[in-house]
Amino acid sequence: MIVILKQGTTQKEIDNITDAIEKKGVKVNPVIGKELIILGLVGDTSKIDHTQIEANRNVEKVMHVAEPFKKANRMFHPEPSIIDVNGNKIGGNKIAMIAGPCSVESEEQITSIAEDVKKSGANFLRGGAFKPRTSPYAFQGLKYEGLELLKKAKEKTGLPIVTEIMSPYDIDKFVEDVDVIQVGARNMQNFDLLKELGKTNKTILLKRGLSATIEEWLMSAEYIMAGGNENIVLCERGIRTFETYTRNTLDLSAVPAIKKLSHLPIIIDPSHATGKWWMVDPLAKAAIAIGADGLIIEVHNDPANALCDGQQSIKPSVYNNLVTELRLIAKAIGREI
């Protein structure tokens, strides 16, 4: 951490600030120039709240050097984490393939899609039971009934369940019924929910918020990890920019960035990223090529009549062809599906 002081700060004030900072348990090295007074903080600064230093009126600004996250930081955990979900691994050489409908609609629907995507090579089943919708008047999911239907599809296919949680009230139920608990983009900084999930040992699929920086995203992972749960899979699903042709802008450079900064696995959601089914194919290919550890893709047997997000869902047959082509790209970069 580096503290820049205002020009004209007196030696006495520098000493006061230095004392105040050193009380927080770090050492201060000053660099004093004519147009520049900086204090270099040496030691563990991860628990120092920079706003407490910036509040001093002699402080021009405070700059991070070390990343503010610890448990998620690759510096202290150089090996990539491999998350084990009932024997299915996320983060290793084999790429995780998560597929299924936007929302669970009926037993027949979810079971038939589960069977189809399994045949194509998927090893996880996604399906929304609780749906975060912008409008209170839109379909909100089958809720607990949806969870029951997911369990039936799991019974038939063996595919572990990935589904989104919206309320801390439901954590116990999700821990019992679900294999991977998804935290949606809009809840990425629902810190209360993150803390509660930190007390479980379930795998958490943490989606990046629509306008979250990579650092904030890792800090949200840190919230869960600080609570004791280190089973986290990150998921990039598009960020909000000025471009309106696509619903969001998929930030694929987040993949190498996360690999550099953290040991946690990262997967890509090409369906939500653009909101257009015909873009799923090229974006999925790019995601594999750039080194993503998995893909979560919306697949529906009848997109035109889907209860939500049919415009971004692909049919099982399209998914099947896509996986075949993805295998070639995975092989080209030395991985497998």
Added chain:
Amino acid sequence: MIVILKQGTTQKEIDNITDAIEKKGVKVNPVIGKELIILGLVGDTSKIDHTQIEANRNVEKVMHVAEPFKKANRMFHPEPSIIDVNGNKIGGNKIAMIAGPCSVESEEQITSIAEDVKKSGANFLRGGAFKPRTSPYAFQGLKYEGLELLKKAKEKTGLPIVTEIMSPYDIDKFVEDVDVIQVGARNMQNFDLLKELGKTNKTILLKRGLSATIEEWLMSAEYIMAGGNENIVLCERGIRTFETYTRNTLDLSAVPAIKKLSHLPIIIDPSHATGKWWMVDPLAKAAIAIGADGLIIEVHNDPANALCDGQQSIKPSVYNNLVTELRLIAKAIGREI
């Protein structure tokens, strides 16, 4: 709502889509040109989920014409809403002045600030008890103890309490202890929390999410209103853009936009918008001039030692001068503080 079909869509397909849409209870008027087939939907489209139409592969895109919010919509409620909080009105000619520290730190701190800002003209006291912090290692607020201290400050000054809720678990407690329940920017689309708040009749201060469009923000208000609680005050607090000199970019044009689209009152938070205490003064003046119904400002008796956000807090004496100057601007536009 307008549905654009792909070129080459056959008459039979047009008929099928038309039938499917008319089953949702609206009438379809087609406009058919050589390079253009559009369907104009006439009737109440607010409950139609556009993704269900977009999912049809012959549909190029779906465009909203009418706003998707009803209860928050000025079209159906032309008079501006005035929210009554224990006799203090938000939304009328008199401008609401909310002030207080980022977080409650001690009885002495909160009481003394409350007394100071009251003398200067504030009519609401803000103070965080539960703090949403990016880092799990940062000070998270005094929590329930903070609520108790706020109540003591209210006892002494009579100022109604404005404070942020983070968990649905705390709603009963907040309903009892608090006058205005704040929903923070990061929870603007925590739909589960919004639904629960819709069941109360407390005034809700709904902050705009960091990357929320004005429409999405009003849809979040609609969530609360759809549950039965129409006591909502909107709060613009800066949006996230590429600019890094200020922490966020205050979108003051949201004030006239909200006044046009909705009957709900809107206030401005100049402290969070920029993260710089010396910008509070000019931004507060601009907010009054543009027609905001109130200001929420961070005031601390000792910013340099504040437990959070001291860098954006002003001292009581600075607040006092500011209010004096704001009164002149309010008068210039025919309002009062």
Added chain:
Amino acid sequence: MIVILKQGTTQKEIDNITDAIEKKGVKVNPVIGKELIILGLVGDTSKIDHTQIEANRNVEKVMHVAEPFKKANRMFHPEPSIIDVNGNKIGGNKIAMIAGPCSVESEEQITSIAEDVKKSGANFLRGGAFKPRTSPYAFQGLKYEGLELLKKAKEKTGLPIVTEIMSPYDIDKFVEDVDVIQVGARNMQNFDLLKELGKTNKTILLKRGLSATIEEWLMSAEYIMAGGNENIVLCERGIRTFETYTRNTLDLSAVPAIKKLSHLPIIIDPSHATGKWWMVDPLAKAAIAIGADGLIIEVHNDPANALCDGQQSIKPSVYNNLVTELRLIAKAIGREI
């Protein structure tokens, strides 16, 4: 300037980097911690290209401390600059009022608008002769004929002319015919044009680019100033964000930011900022309240038939009322129109 080195950089490599940097004429002070090696650069760093330092593979990152602009920097020119245009001052206590149509259409149109806005209190006439349009098929302005008509309007009213330049070929003509040469948002980083304008001594109205940071904007001013022309007026006209309700998002906090960082005057364009005529009034009021040195507003006698941007133009009578109200706000903050 601060240089952060990678962990594990050897002393020998630190010495090499230090030598290389000191050859650029600054002194290097090292701060060496266990998880942190930083080099504090003391001296004139404004001419050091940070990419040349970042290119060293041991360098983690380079951070600016001092602003990279010199001539535009308030630190070296504490008094605000007042720009004199034929006796009309921009930057002093009196607020500059620039008004006129998006584009010059006919002698009658430009002259009559000029006469109207002058009566209302405008002291500069704007009017586009060369129009930067997104589409090659849209009206591109009357070009040289437009300049002639502006001169006629000036003859009749005495109002100095503000108009946009698009090509370096036209500089001589503009220097002769025009009082303030406008550089549009899309040309803010047309460095070649900026360099040529730096050789003149005309007042330059430099609009902020749609996605330009405040620092980049000041660096564009620095381009002109480095060439010898210090007569620059900055103009904020809205930046590009995710919000689509307004055409752009007016960044009013740029006003106090510029006042802090630079001595150059700054004015606001509320017409282009939102693209909506009914938002001009509230945004103009906010601009005066926040301390802008002027306003540039689109006024047209027949907006419904304007050849461009009629949707954001106000009528002369509306402008007249607006100026009357703006005078009250100006007075409230101790300035005058």
Added chain:
Amino acid sequence: MIVILKQGTTQKEIDNITDAIEKKGVKVNPVIGKELIILGLVGDTSKIDHTQIEANRNVEKVMHVAEPFKKANRMFHPEPSIIDVNGNKIGGNKIAMIAGPCSVESEEQITSIAEDVKKSGANFLRGGAFKPRTSPYAFQGLKYEGLELLKKAKEKTGLPIVTEIMSPYDIDKFVEDVDVIQVGARNMQNFDLLKELGKTNKTILLKRGLSATIEEWLMSAEYIMAGGNENIVLCERGIRTFETYTRNTLDLSAVPAIKKLSHLPIIIDPSHATGKWWMVDPLAKAAIAIGADGLIIEVHNDPANALCDGQQSIKPSVYNNLVTELRLIAKAIGREI
């Protein structure tokens, strides 16, 4: 094009607007509902300036249906364009590989890099002679001397030259000396320059502006094409978002979007997109997988001492390995390098 009228617009006003629009050569089909009055415009709307319609105070908004570009539009040119540069094709099955330093520094430097990248498989040489720099104090390129050195490198290697133009004054020289004229991101809407380039028949590499929408980018291509020059290659190089870890956010979804909307080839610049040399490899792989028609990559023999952008340049040996790996991915999607 669709025109939405305000509620309460009278039949007489509807008729007036209809007449005014039909005079522009299109037919108007009205759809009149209780809460909705829309006019569907049928015919060639590409030459209608929507602001001229929006200026009518009864108009709520105007929405595009057909894209505003004609010559760049895939609808009227279903086959993808293949641009021929001295026998080297851009846009076909073979992927164009453009490589070279950020700026030309010396004969030895440019020639040696050209020879190296040619051996690795590059078929075009890039190198900046005129450099657009944010700071007027940064190295601005060798200018005309740089062009001469590029010609020498071409003589030795046969690689066609790709280099950036900054001023319309230099067009004749570039037409003579250069094979592909690059228009940089900051000049994407320098319409004057685009018009001049439209009069040549050189291949133009048109970079996307930092905050340009895909539609605006295609409209800039349309400017050149409207002038008669249809030899255009688009280049995505990262857009500006709130994320600061990377210099820009590479928008790879622009590749399938452009392929859908236009027949023009599109290439990717992974070097400028992130500003980090170690991200070039994964982003280049993703670009090939997603279907880009080429890559423009910064290669320098001594990045640590490069005169600009060394931090994003890779060494010839790294480039050589990268091309080898890219060939595998190209093969996996049925293309070749």
